[in-house]
Amino acid sequence: MRVSVDLDVCQGHGVCHMSAPAVFELDPDDAHSIVQLDPVPAEYEADARIAADACPERAITVIP
């Protein structure tokens, strides 16, 4: 699977990084989310889905 972040929607809360630190890093300048693993390896898929569900802005799209 893959994940993408809509940077027009992302507000830099960092919940994604806390939920799936291997998948989402935060831009040091504006704290917007940067996808680190594309595609997402199988062992991180569950964490990535949790992050997508937890994002307060619904900025993360999961692509099966």
Ligand code: SF4
């Ligand atoms: S949780 Fe959502 S809004 Fe917050 S940094 Fe991650 S993608 Fe952006």
